[in-house]
Amino acid sequence: MPTTEIVSFVLAEGADMNPAFAILARQPGCIGHSGGRILDDPKTLCWFIHWRSLEDHERFMGNAIEYPALHSALEGKMVSPPKILHVDLEPFGAMRAPVLDVHFVNEDYTSRDANSSSGKLVEDGSLTVVVVGAEDLTTPMSNLDGEVQRYRVPITGQWWPGTP
Structure with missing residues (x-):
């Protein structure tokens, strides 16, 4: 089952994320990534990294060359x-x-x-993540029962070589 890693951080002014994107693009099990700045908090980047499985992501984290290279590529950009959160989203199409x-x-x-896609947070099984895809910013944002947080991310960059 695909696992989506949701990474958010305040992005340094003028930061070039392309070196980090290139490192992820060559990882076995990385099936794509996308991201953009949170609409109500434009200094914050929300990056969705999609893995074929949580195990593929864990293998990348254990790679003694590539994982430190990603950290180096991100140095000074955050x-x-x-x-960092992880969720197994079903179905995957909204992403x-x-x-x-x-x-x-x-x-x-x-x-x-x-x-829409949804799944339980790996880090906190009491929370469910629901991702609703919209065609543009004019689409009203949904209100969901039991909502504790929500944000909107216009996607400004993406890479999709594989299909989950």
Whole structure:
């Protein structure tokens, strides 16, 4: 099952993320990544890194050459420490939308259509992440029962070589 790593941090002014993107692009098991700045907090980058499985991500983290290279590529680009979360999203289709609405809810939620994906947080099984894909910023953002946090991310960069 695909695992999505959601990484958010305050991005340094003028930071070039392409070296970090290139490192991820060559990793076995990385099936794509996308990201953009959070609409209500434009200094914060929200980066969605998609792995074929959590095990593939863990193998990358254990790689003595590539994982430190990613950290070096990110050096000086993060103004704040990254917040890193993992979720197994089903179905996966919403992740390719041009705008992603990310919701954290205290209730079980099952995605109801091709424009939404949901799954339990690996780090905190009491929270469900719901990602709703939107075609543009004019689409109203959904309100979900039990919502504890939400944000909107217009996707400004993405790489999709594989299919989950």
